[in-house]
Amino acid sequence: MTPHYYVQSQQFTGYVLETFKGGYFKLHLNNDQVVDGITCLSPESLSLDNFKNLYGLSATVLNNVHLRYTAKKLDDFYSFFRSNWALYLYLERADELFAMAKELLPKGQKNGNTLNDALRSIAQNLYNPSYRFNTKLRIRSKFEQSPHVSAITDYVMEWISDNDVLLPIYLQQAHKNECTHDLGSHPAFVKKKKSLIKMLQRIL
Structure with missing residues (x-):
């Protein structure tokens, strides 16, 4: 696997959301459900610059990503954050x-x-x-x-x-x-x- 960006705050309490389709993608949310950690590992060569913009945003702003994940409506963060709805974030x-x-x-x-x-x-x-x-x-x-x-x-x-x-x-x-x-x-x-x-x- 090719390692890509890793951004993590010093706070390790919170929630972890992970998908494995298309590669490994982890979002870490703090107790206020704000993204304070992002890990991307993919076997493909992907441009992940935009994903850094997710850091510091609320899970609600990210199209209620925490609710969709909990409801088992998400299995691929790579695809989710490259969908049309997310383009304004970048x-x-x-x-x-x-x-x-x-x-x-x-x-x-x-x-x-x-x-x-x-x-x-x-x-x-x-x-x-x-x-x-x-x-x-x-x-x-x-x-x-x-x-x-x-x-x-x-x-x-x-x-x-x-x-x-x-x-x-x-x-x-x-x-x-x-x-x-x-x-x-x-x-x-x-x-x-x-x-x-x-x-x-x-x-x-």
């Missing part, structure tokens, strides 16, 4: 997207908690051992319907539109009308609608 302006998103206020409001503050508050509740699982699900469900979600959705759509030259694989809002028929019927656009809540229920 742009130089991705850091700008994450930084601005944290400071977003609820949609239509000039005051209130930022998205970052709201998520921290929710995290404290979700890690509260006195709360039952159903209570935690209700907290998540309530947040999914909050103005913060509308704000981040609008901002991400605007960001993708501003970077359409670099991200031609994403459907632009301006072109949505041209694809109205295909969105409802073409296999390329058909996607199983599975909420985060249902995924959590299936796992836990």
